[in-house]
Amino acid sequence: MLSIKNLHVNVEGKEILRGLNLEIGKGEVHAIMGPNGSGKSTLSYVLAGRDGYEVTEGEVLFEGRNLLEMEPEERAWAGIFLAMQYPVELPGVNNMTFLREALNAVRKGRGEEELDAVAFMKLIREKAEVVKLPEKLLKRSVNAGFSGGEKKRNEILQMALLEPKLGILDETDSGLDIDALRIVAEGVNSLRNPERSFLVITHYQRLLDYIEPDHVHVLAHGQIIRSGDKHLALELEEKGYGWILEEAAA
Amino acid sequence: MSTQRELDDLVKAGYEAGFVTEVESDTLPPGLNEDTIRFISEKKNEPEWMLEYRLKAYRHWLTLEEPDWAHLKIDPIDYQAISYYSAPKKVGDGPKSLDEVDPELIETYNKLGIPLEEQKALAGVAVDAVFDSVSVATTFREELAKAGVIFCSISEAVHEHPELVKKYLGSVVPHTDNFFACLNAAVFSDGTFVYVPEGVRCPMELSTYFRINEAKTGQFERTLIVADKGAYVSYLEGCTAPMRDENQLHAAVVELIALEDAKIKYSTVQNWYPGDENGVGGIYNFVTKRGDCRGDRSHISWTQVETGSAITWKYPSCILQGDDSVGEFYSVAVTRGRQQADTGTKMYHFGRNTRSTIVSKGISAAHGQNAYRGLVRMGPKAENARNHTQCDSLLIGDKCGAHTFPYIEVRNPTAKVEHEATTSKISEDQLFYCRQRGLKEEDAVSMIVNGFCKEVFNELPMEFAVEARKLLNITLEGAVG
Numbered sequence: 001m002l003s004i005k006n007l008h009v010n011v012e013g014k015e016i017l018r019g020l021n022l023e024i025g026k027g028e029v030h031a032i033m034g035p036n037g038s039g040k041s042t043l044s045y046v047l048a049g050r051d052g053y054e055v056t057e058g059e060v061l062f063e064g065r066n067l068l069e070m071e072p073e074e075r076a077w078a079g080i081f082l083a084m085q086y087p088v089e090l091p092g093v094n095n096m097t098f099l100r101e102a103l104n105a106v107r108k109g110r111g112e113e114e115l116d117a118v119a120f121m122k123l124i125r126e127k128a129e130v131v132k133l134p135e136k137l138l139k140r141s142v143n144a145g146f147s148g149g150e151k152k153r154n155e156i157l158q159m160a161l162l163e164p165k166l167g168i169l170d171e172t173d174s175g176l177d178i179d180a181l182r183i184v185a186e187g188v189n190s191l192r193n194p195e196r197s198f199l200v201i202t203h204y205q206r207l208l209d210y211i212e213p214d215h216v217h218v219l220a221h222g223q224i225i226r227s228g229d230k231h232l233a234l235e236l237e238e239k240g241y242g243w244i245l246e247e248a249a250a
Numbered sequence: 251m252s253t254q255r256e257l258d259d260l261v262k263a264g265y266e267a268g269f270v271t272e273v274e275s276d277t278l279p280p281g282l283n284e285d286t287i288r289f290i291s292e293k294k295n296e297p298e299w300m301l302e303y304r305l306k307a308y309r310h311w312l313t314l315e316e317p318d319w320a321h322l323k324i325d326p327i328d329y330q331a332i333s334y335y336s337a338p339k340k341v342g343d344g345p346k347s348l349d350e351v352d353p354e355l356i357e358t359y360n361k362l363g364i365p366l367e368e369q370k371a372l373a374g375v376a377v378d379a380v381f382d383s384v385s386v387a388t389t390f391r392e393e394l395a396k397a398g399v400i401f402c403s404i405s406e407a408v409h410e411h412p413e414l415v416k417k418y419l420g421s422v423v424p425h426t427d428n429f430f431a432c433l434n435a436a437v438f439s440d441g442t443f444v445y446v447p448e449g450v451r452c453p454m455e456l457s458t459y460f461r462i463n464e465a466k467t468g469q470f471e472r473t474l475i476v477a478d479k480g481a482y483v484s485y486l487e488g489c490t491a492p493m494r495d496e497n498q499l500h501a502a503v504v505e506l507i508a509l510e511d512a513k514i515k516y517s518t519v520q521n522w523y524p525g526d527e528n529g530v531g532g533i534y535n536f537v538t539k540r541g542d543c544r545g546d547r548s549h550i551s552w553t554q555v556e557t558g559s560a561i562t563w564k565y566p567s568c569i570l571q572g573d574d575s576v577g578e579f580y581s582v583a584v585t586r587g588r589q590q591a592d593t594g595t596k597m598y599h600f601g602r603n604t605r606s607t608i609v610s611k612g613i614s615a616a617h618g619q620n621a622y623r624g625l626v627r628m629g630p631k632a633e634n635a636r637n638h639t640q641c642d643s644l645l646i647g648d649k650c651g652a653h654t655f656p657y658i659e660v661r662n663p664t665a666k667v668e669h670e671a672t673t674s675k676i677s678e679d680q681l682f683y684c685r686q687r688g689l690k691e692e693d694a695v696s697m698i699v700n701g702f703c704k705e706v707f708n709e710l711p712m713e714f715a716v717e718a719r720k721l722l723n724i725t726l727e728g729a730v731g
């Protein structure tokens with residue numbers, strides 16, 4: 001479903017991704033781990049189409065389409081969803097309004113009927129239940145004054161609503177308390193199905209206890225330097241990155 | 251990666267209301283002297299006292315100097331190059347029914363989406379349409395008359411209700427008030443008169459759509475709204491003007507008078523032609539709007555959505571004379587291209603326990619310059635008077651500007667004034683976030699802008715809030731990029 005080949009990306013003239021390769025199949029969950037500043041968020045932004053990330057080499061195909069030629073909103077319609085490491089605040093924009101506008105924009109983009117207000121209300125209540133997001137947060141401005149954990153839950157709520165084909169979670173676990181971590185993970189698990197894939201960026205094995213990955217990759221210096229199954233994450237938890245970096249350098 | 255080209259096209263897509271209606275008009279050649287004024291007065295068959303009123307104002311105007319331009323950059327206006335009277339010719343004394351109205355005019359209003367024909371009218375909205383200078387059609391008048399509400403053109407009021415006009419005209423904005431108000435008093439051509447008698451709640455929203463059409467004609471509308479004791483009226487003014495190369499002057503005067511326990515709600519949605527992207531053409535809008543809370547517990551509320559005009563200079567104000575009277579000002583002002591807006595309000599607290607609320611939302615895009623200028627004055631007798639001012643600016647892009655000038659004068663130690671101001675910017679982060687969720691950039695902008703303006707839109711009557719939102723979206727199309 002997603003195929004990244006030899007991806008090179010510059011940010012502000014500096015090369016951050018240096019020949020990254022990654023294949024994600026339908027229904028698979030891939031975890032990416034790696035030291036701070038190694039380029040994990042950069043990868044997620046490039047996939048989502050953020051401005052300022054210059055692709056100098058390589059290609060990215062999403063269900064056979066050239067992803068790099070698409071506008072960010074077209075990627076969203078095509079089924080790419082990015083739960084951000086730092087969700088953005090939209091003061092004054094009612095969360096419920098935002099969710100409805102987003103859902104209808106995506107539905108329109110996918111050639112589906114827009115939902116009317118009643119159908120939307122029903123749907124949003126259902127979905128909010130999945131991530132246990134208090135209803136009062138739906139009435140507030142998007143993410144404005146939300147706690148770190150509330151923001152992350154709001155991200156997962158959006159993902160549940162927009163039903164992407166590929167969900168990219170950039171450190172969704174950071175800032176979550178133990179209960180919230182479980183709730184969010186269960187939310188993600190409930191969205192897992194044979195058609196839907198996930199790319200989970202995290203620093204901690206803990207999240208992967210809940211969301212069991214099919215593959216684990218280590219990203220360092222702009223490349224995937226090691227891939228394995230879920231046991232790789234356990235090994236990293238125990239030993240850190242030093243040994244892999246040394247092996248890769250050797 | 252960006253949709254820059256499409257956005258540029260949208261910016262240039264131009265002003266939707268920019269078309270000129272071809273009707274023969276009865277237009278006075280440019281120029282201003284006492285004969286001009288006599289001509290206008292005679293055309294309107296006015297009584298002597300009205301002519302005297304005009305001449306007195308004109309003579310005073312000659313002694314005045316044009317005001318200093320606040321925060322605005324402006325080319326000098328040649329008052330002799332303006333035509334002071336223009337009326338669609340075929341209308342004559344004014345049509346008795348819609349059948350008599352020039353079909354071209356009706357078409358013009360249709361293009362603007364204004365429901366002139368009663369069956370098309372928004373339920374419960376009476377429309378007094380002002381085409382250039384003469385009121386061409388008034389709907390729902392009979393129903394209003396049943397309630398005792400007078401809703402007619404000011405020229406008619408001069409003939410039919412001279413005692414009311416004499417009593418109230420110029421009682422809030424005297425001709426000596428300022429340069430433009432004085433000019434208006436001398437040459438005003440037409441406008442709207444509303445009188446709601448004691449204890450009557452006006453059964454529908456009243457509305458006037460102004461339209462400036464004739465080239466080089468200034469518009470000098472005069473609006474007078476009186477709510478007698480315990481009366482209530484909600485009034486909406488909406489404006490559009492076709493595209494013109496010359497800057498057109500608009501100097502209206504609006505006077506509101508609320509007696510004891512009366513409430514007047516006055517809403518404006520203004521989208522006059524702002525000029526092209528280089529600042530050529532466009533309307534100069536210099537308006538004097540003032541409400542007088544003359545009676546105890548009276549209430550005047552101004553709501554305005556200003557998206558048009560090359561230059562806007564207006565400060566709808568409240569004089570809070572009655573004890574416990576309330577003044578409110580809710581404003582959204584948008585500037586883009588080369589537009590300049592200097593707007594705000596003045597709240598004069600004279601009575602005891604008077605309260606005022608000011609909510610001003612300024613949005614600047616492209617090279618737009620937006621200034622909020624507000625005066626809150628607490629007089630010596632304004633025991634326990636309160637004001638709360640909230641003044642927010644939103645910037646789109648980095649070539650625009652927002653400026654805030656609050657003036658506060660407190661002469662009573664028990665009075666309290668609060669002022670809050672914020673400036674924010676639509677960030678690249680926010681736009682990316684919205685687009686990642688599937689929204690197009692312009693939809694994201696309009697959603698953020700609508701969120702920003704929510705408090706003001708909430709004050710507009712429902713149908714007009716929808717209208718205002720649409721207008722804002724059109725105005726800001728392609729503002730980012």
Ligand SMILES: Nc1ncnc2c1ncn2[C@@H]1O[C@H](COP(=O)(O)OP(=O)(O)OP(=O)(O)O)[C@@H](O)[C@H]1O
Nearest residue numbers: 011012016034035036037038039040041042043085
């Ligand atoms: N806009 C930018 N301007 C300059 N440098 C940038 C920018 N964005 C990212 N970088 C740099 O690119 C490198 C990779 O950043 P990225 O955010 O992708 O790392 P990460 O792997 O997500 O790190 P973390 O684990 O801390 O979230 C860092 O050195 C960062 O400073």
Ligand SMILES: [Mg+2]
Nearest residue numbers: 040041042085
């Ligand atoms: Mg990161």
